[in-house]
Amino acid sequence: MTVDRRWRITLRTVALGYLALLLVIPIGLVFYRTFEHGVMAVWDSVTTPAAISAFWLTITVTLIAVPLNTIFGVLCALALARGRFRGKPILNAIIDLPFAISPVVIGLALVLVYGRGGWLGDLPFQVIFAVPGIVLATIFVSVPFVVREVTPVLMEIGDEQEQAASTLGANRWQTFWRITLPAIRWGVAYGIVLSVARCIGEFGAVSVVSGKISGETETLTLLVEERFQNFDLAGAYAASALLALIALGTLLAMTKINPRRDDE
Amino acid sequence: MIAVRDVRKSFGDFVALDNVSLEIPDGSLTSLLGPSGSGKSTLLRIIAGLEEPDQGTVEIHGDDATRVPPQRRGIGFVFQHYAAFKHMTVRDNVAFGMKIRKQPKQRVQERVDELLEVVGLAGYQQRYPNQLSGGQRQRMALARALAVEPRVLLLDEPFGALDAKVRAELREWLRRLHDEVHVTTVLVTHDQEEAMTVSDHIAVMDHGRIEQVGGPVELYDRPANPFVMSFLGPVSKVGERLVRPHDITLSLTPDDCGQQATVTRVVHLGFEVRVELEVEGEGSVSAQMTRYEAEQLELVEQDVVWVRATGRTAVPA
DSSP, X not given: OHHHHHHHHHHHHHHHHHHIIIIIHHHHHHHHHHTTTOHHHHHHHHSSHHHHHHHHHHHHHHHHHHHHHHHHHHHHXXXXXXXXXXXXXXXXXXXXXXXXXXHHHHHHHHHHHHSTTSTTTTOSSOOTTSHHHHHHHHHXXXXXXXXXXXXXXXXXXXXXXXXXXXHTTOOHHHHIIIIIHHHHHHHHHHHHHHHHHHHHHOOHHHHHHHOOOTTTTOOHHHHHHHHHHTTOHHHHHHHXXXXXXXXXXXXXXXXXXXXXXXXX | OEEEEEEEEEEXXXXXXXXXXXXXXXXXXXXXXXXXXXXXXXXXXXXXXXXXXXXEEEEETTEEOTTOOGGGSOEEEEOTTOOOOTTSOHHHHHHHHHHHTTOOHHHHHHHHHHHHHHTTOTXXXXXXXXXXXXXXXXXXXXXXXXXXXXSEEEEESTTTTSOHHHHHHHHHHHHHHHHHHOOEEEEEESOHHHHHHHOSEEEEEETTEEEEEEOHHHHHHSOSSHHHHHHHSOOEEXXXXXXXXXXXXXXXSOOSSOEEEEEEEEEEETTEEEEEEEETTTEEEEEEEEXXXXXXXXXXXXXXXXXXXXSSOEEEX
């Protein structure tokens, strides 16, 4: 018994220590450093025109990318879990591509396609070094989250409830809204939280396609980097704290929207 | 009437239904009985429209329903694992079909209460399915299926996931319910006792074919072949025939047409006694008799007796 307990305590210490070293201490330090010189200094550094523009750009990109990926993700998960078609393994593999490929490579790929001289380089509006490019890159890197969260949930619940709904007279649309969606809502919610986190935090792909024009195509993560490079550490910390707050806000919002986590 | 004509269905290489034809009379309770893989569930799902046949037709009350989607067949379907809508209360589960049909709220409310009364779940309106026992969930599923006033009620091994006692209760209850409601009902089961207890007609299935259709007594007394005979109850092989163990007579003296056998075991089952015998040159046979008959014979192990099949039910092995 005592050996058992000692083991448990040791394991717990190791696990918590690991988390503390890698996550809690660095993030805590960011917050500490941010507010080291008082709240006013932070306020000033997150309300500069460049910071405000970066903030809204990040929010806008996220608000475009996340809903699109949520709709696509749920459809894709339905196809993977319920559909019977050839090429399913291929679709399955393609969805994981953004996980497998480095974001920088994704950025470069987008430049090759949409940049000057690329396949789609002659569109009437500018894609690369402009907002559409940032949106594309962000969508690309956050594609897998909703699919990967929702597919196993769909597999797990099976299709009996959907069949029951159809025998009771519900058409596909009614079945989806009344039966399927409520059953997978936790998977969708998790997928959204992860997608939002990825969208606001994306750096590599965005940094390649954005051109980093301050006040125009600079997202929050790019702003953090820029300030860091210019030895404006306090400014970098403040922008980082803002990023963390957005993420936290999303998490809280999701818990509010889905208050009842029933033991299904 | 439900009429299934020359229906064929395969899943890949596996032939689930091999030219099946069956007529189910109005107002009856008909069982599809067979071992797993016999195609009984597939046949039920084809009647429901949840599967499409490769060939053949399904008629429900005179209308060709073969290509009609399940939503418009006027059916109620009950699944083995309840298929309860987990995020809805019992009330919302039962009301689902009526709400889809946009029936007035007042009427939905009344009908739900009425149905929950019928299935013995009055007072459970606000519960969630995970707060109900398996038997209660299945009764809720039945109320949900009945709420849309189906022309046909289809039950896919509805009691298969329940324990023996609840199962026997629900079986009785289903029969009484059917006698009250009189909706044409098709029940899929692998349990011959269940089929015998509740059905007006039984279709015995094996390997995607219907082996025999008839009333419970008819099937038990006049099975068409060894499969039906052995699926509906225990059998013993005496000579070249299959007979019921209770149709075997033992005597202590040599008999004209009897075979000599040695008693290997005597098992007391309460009112009945099962005698295990070793027939010379043929192997083991079991005979069943009343306790009174057994006492008359005073059998013990290693006794030599003569075995004769006397009952009217026998098929060539």
